[in-house]
Amino acid sequence: MAAAQKDRWLDPLPRDRETPPPMRLQTLFEGRWIFAILFALLLLSLWLLPWMAILFVLLIGYTFAFFRDPERVAPNDPAIVVAAADGVVADISEREENEVVRQKMRRVGIFLSVFDVHTNRAPIEGRIIYREHHEGLCLDARDPACAEKNEAMTWAFENPRATLVVRQLTGAIARRIVGWSQVGDQLAKGERFGMIRFGSRTEIYLPLAATVIVKVGDRVSGGASVIARLP
Numbered sequence: 645m646a647a648a649q650k651d652r653w654l655d656p657l658p659r660d661r662e663t664p665p666p667m668r669l670q671t672l673f674e675g676r677w678i679f680a681i682l683f684a685l686l687l688l689s690l691w692l693l694p695w696m697a698i699l700f701v702l703l704i705g706y707t708f709a710f711f712r713d714p715e716r717v718a719p720n721d722p723a724i725v726v727a728a729a730d731g732v733v734a735d736i737s738e739r740e741e742n743e744v745v746r747q748k749m750r751r752v753g754i755f756l757s758v759f760d761v762h763t764n765r766a767p768i769e770g771r772i773i774y775r776e777h778h779e780g781l782c783l784d785a786r787d788p789a790c791a792e793k794n795e796a797m798t799w800a801f802e803n804p805r806a807t808l809v810v811r812q813l814t815g816a817i818a819r820r821i822v823g824w825s826q827v828g829d830q831l832a833k834g835e836r837f838g839m840i841r842f843g844s845r846t847e848i849y850l851p852l853a854a855t856v857i858v859k860v861g862d863r864v865s866g867g868a869s870v871i872a873r874l875p
Contacts, residue, residue: 734755737751739751749849756815763836764838771830795813808850812846856871
């Protein structure tokens with residue numbers, strides 16, 4: 645927490661961010677070994693068992709789809725909070741946030757299936773004041789216990805309006821959390837800061853004074869869908 649206090653963002657932020665962040669290639673780069681293995685197996689199957697090549701072509705196609713990273717345009721309103729990930733809103737509840745803010749906040753949990761885009765995006769524009777990786781288990785991301793027991797990466801984003809905490813959580817299939825940004829980086833709303841490989845969960849902790857706009861069961865798009873409004 646001392647490091648978080650040291651890096652707090654104090655200056656006003658520009659309000660004219662209407663252009664989406666430039667296309668990133670990190671997502672495809674993160675899948676380089678998966679692609680290499682699948683292409684090698686494809687070539688081997690063409691030599692030994694040509695009929696199996698169809699399976700590897702389908703797997704390669706799915707992997708390209710999984711690592712897709714579409715551009716998104718975030719709403720320009722500084723009071724708007726956007727989803728940090730693609731997926732379905734799994735739960736909304738009040739919880740004690742004991743790592744960064746250390747007070748009760750409203751948590752919006754988003755479940756990402758293996759078919760969702762897995763890039764994570766900043767829910768507000770601001771500076772990253774906290775980043776911490778936590779070792780843990782790989783329980784099913786739909787299990788309520790995963791929020792406390794699974795491997796996770798905690799982030800905090802701050803601007804003059806609020807401090808928001810985001811947690812990336814692994815799942816039964818997702819076992820790699822990737823962080824591209826560092827403490828001190830200033831991000832635009834909707835800008836990419838990391839990803840989780842394969843089905844997982846992303847949580848956004850909001851101030852209690854924020855108005856949550858989504859409900860459980862809603863499908864959201866990271867960096868574009870409005871999930872709350874700050875006071």
